[in-house]
Amino acid sequence: MLQPPVILVNEKDEPVGTMEKMEAHQKGLLHRAFSVFVINSKGEMLLQQRALHKYHSGGLWTNTCCSHPLPGEDVLAAAHRRLQEEMGFDCGLEAIFSFTYRAALDNGLTEHEFDHVFLGVYDGVITPDAEEVLSHRFLPLGTIRRLLAEEPDTFTHWFQLAFPKMEAYLENKEKGGE
Template identity: 65%
Template sequence: MNGTQEVILVNERDEPIGTMEKIEAHRKAALHRAFSVFIFNSKGEMLLQQRALNKYHSAGLWTNACCSHPAPGEATADAAHRRLQEELGFSTGLEKIFHFTYQTAFDNGLIEHEFDHVFAGQYEQRITPNPEEVKDVCYKSLEDIQQSLQTHPQKYTSWFHIAFPKVKEWAVQQGLVQPTI
C-alpha cells in the first residue's frame, strides 16, 4: 500500500472537486477518478493479471492488465501509461474506449466508488511483472474468460465483471475478435 497517495475526487460528470488520501477515499466511498487498462495480443486474446496477495483489496483475484488512480495534476492517460510500466514492465500505445462508474464494498470495510476511464492497447513482447503488484499474468481468449466469469465469478475483481462485457463488445466492433453466436 502506498502510504499517502492522493486521489482526485470527482462529481458524476468526472469534474474534479478536490483531493483525498486514497485509503480515506475508500473508507468514505468518495467518488474518485480511476482507470483500467486492457491489453490484447494479435490473436485477440486479453492479457489478465492476478493481483498480488499483499494488495489491500481483491488480493489474488484475476483482472485486466492494470488499474489505478491518476495523481492530482496528472492526466489520466499519462497515469495509465505509468502504471502499465510500473506493474507489468512495458509500454504500448493506449486508446480510451469508454468510461463507467461503479461502487463495490469489500470485506475489509473499504469501498471502491470510482469513475473509471477504460483504455485498450496491443502488446506482443516480454512482460516483466512487478511482484509487489502482480502474482501472475496470462493471455486468454475472450470466450474462455467469459466462461470462467460464469463458472468461477469469485476469481475475478468486481470492476472486471462490469468492464469485461463492454470491452468485449468494443473488441468485436474493432475486429480484434470474431463475434460469438
C-alpha cells in the same frame, strides 16, 4: 505510511478535491480511476492476478492494470506510467469508454470510481512487478467469458463490469464498426 492522494470527482468526472487513497476508500467517495486492457495480435486478453497483500482484492484476476491518476496528472499519462510500473512494458493506448461503479469490498472498504478504460495491443516481453502482480496470462475472450460465469468470485468487481463492454467493443471493431 500515507498513500498517494486520489482525485475526488462528481458524476461528470469534474474534480471536486483530493483525498488520501485509503481514506477515500474507507468513506466510499467517488474518485477518478483507470483500467488498462491489453490484447495480443491473436486477440487474447492479458490478465493479471493481483498480489496477495494488495489492500483489497488480493489474489483476484483482473484486467492488465488499473490505478488512480495523481492530482494534476493526465489520465492517459497515468495509465502509461502504471502499465510500465505494474507489468514492465508500455504500448499505445486508446481511450474506449468510461463508467462509474460502487462496490463494497470484503475488508470494509468501498470502491466508488469513475473509471476511464483504455485498450492497447502488445506482443512483447512482460516483466511484472512482484509487489503488484502474483501472476499473469493471455486468455481468449471466450475463455474469460466462461470463467466469469463459472468462477465470478475469482475476478475483481470492476473487471466483471468492464469486460462485457470491452468484449462488445472488440467484437464490433473486428466486424469493421467503431
